[in-house]
Amino acid sequence: MRRNLFSLIDKFFLNIYIYIMASSVKSEDSDVVNIPIENIIHDTPMMNWSKKNAPSILNQVQPKKLPPKKDTVGTLKPKKIDRIQSAYDAGIQHKLPPINVKQYGKTGFYEVIDGRHRSVMALKHGEKSIPAKIMTGGKKRRSYPKRYIPTALSKRDKRKQRKMITKSRRVKRNIKNKVRRKSVRRKSVRRRGVKRRSVRRRGGVKRRHVRRKMKGGAIPPCEGQPKSINDIWNSMHSDNFEICGCAILDPNTNKYQLFQNGQGPGKPPAERRFCQTLRNYGIVWHTHPACCETPSKLYPSVEDLLKVVKHGSHTSLIFCQYGVWTISCAQKIVQQQIINMIQAAIAPIVDHTVNNTHNGQDLTNETLNWLIDNIFAGLKKQGLEIYIPSYKIAFNFWDHYEEVLNLEISDRYRAINPNDHFY
Ligand SMILES: [Zn+2]
Numbered sequence: 286m287r288r289n290l291f292s293l294i295d296k297f298f299l300n301i302y303i304y305i306m307a308s309s310v311k312s313e314d315s316d317v318v319n320i321p322i323e324n325i326i327h328d329t330p331m332m333n334w335s336k337k338n339a340p341s342i343l344n345q346v347q348p349k350k351l352p353p354k355k356d357t358v359g360t361l362k363p364k365k366i367d368r369i370q371s372a373y374d375a376g377i378q379h380k381l382p383p384i385n386v387k388q389y390g391k392t393g394f395y396e397v398i399d400g401r402h403r404s405v406m407a408l409k410h411g412e413k414s415i416p417a418k419i420m421t422g423g424k425k426r427r428s429y430p431k432r433y434i435p436t437a438l439s440k441r442d443k444r445k446q447r448k449m450i451t452k453s454r455r456v457k458r459n460i461k462n463k464v465r466r467k468s469v470r471r472k473s474v475r476r477r478g479v480k481r482r483s484v485r486r487r488g489g490v491k492r493r494h495v496r497r498k499m500k501g502g503a504i505p506p507c508e509g510q511p512k513s514i515n516d517i518w519n520s521m522h523s524d525n526f527e528i529c530g531c532a533i534l535d536p537n538t539n540k541y542q543l544f545q546n547g548q549g550p551g552k553p554p555a556e557r558r559f560c561q562t563l564r565n566y567g568i569v570w571h572t573h574p575a576c577c578e579t580p581s582k583l584y585p586s587v588e589d590l591l592k593v594v595k596h597g598s599h600t601s602l603i604f605c606q607y608g609v610w611t612i613s614c615a616q617k618i619v620q621q622q623i624i625n626m627i628q629a630a631i632a633p634i635v636d637h638t639v640n641n642t643h644n645g646q647d648l649t650n651e652t653l654n655w656l657i658d659n660i661f662a663g664l665k666k667q668g669l670e671i672y673i674p675s676y677k678i679a680f681n682f683w684d685h686y687e688e689v690l691n692l693e694i695s696d697r698y699r700a701i702n703p704n705d706h707f708y
Pocket of ligand 1: 573
């Protein structure tokens, strides 16, 4: 009884699904034709699926594969496959809407525009052919840059914009004349401007900054709310969140003027504290709060150590209870692969330090030496040292803690009077 009910419900939803699919198919004037299954070209996800789920039939049919230039990445969706399978189970596969295909060049083969799941399932079930609508002209539907189309537009406007985009592509493709190409480029720039505005309106503030950071390029001028070293000290000891910003080094006095332009979340509710500056300023700083139930670590995090290696900032100051870390690197690494390798080399060293210092709360000569020595040794061991020859790590502790900490003075750590180094 129960089973029957379930299968009834199943059938009901299946019919709705088929109905929705059928209605979502773009109405085109072309008629439905039956295309031999071996004439449907497979892309990589289809090929992989068929290899796994219908190897013998695949071997028999041996469909053509899309060339790499036109190929698609990703995998087929199991949910869709399941739904189509239930249509086959119920014997109503003929009710599935026809797939949309496009003739591949002037060959007798067809690439799938819509209906990759139906195609592989037809192959799996030994169908000799599959009903399809042959589309002419336009590009693959799914390759429209949908994400650029603002959501606020009505359906009609969206359609218009889509047409505009495809038209511009067609024009681009057809021109051979250089001068004409230039004019089109200018047009497309204007159009791109429209798109970008729409992204902004959707609240893409964060995305915009990320994009700017990735780009690197010129260092933006430092601005924000001026902060004295006293303000920093107070925030560190009372605020349960990091504050951050940029700094200007006064060449006359050799003192940093700090400007705040960021504030991070508290811990908890956030899993960890962090703070991101608005832009990639030359000199950036942030605090590691010494207050509250769970004070931040007295050591730089992996991200803190990597920040100056990637694009943008050349110096990073980290204020913590006992002093200020200065991490600098003039030379940048652009290759993500090498950055990943450096991160992999540094991460276990930072972890070890944190685990052996009561979650980063003890600071001794030994732990400091161990951390810095091992960072450089680790990089050297992996052959990565050559990539960051200008990398420097130093810890400047506040001179009024000199006796408490009892650190040996070296070129890596020195006692400083905060008022001599910061405004
Ligand atoms: Zn930090």
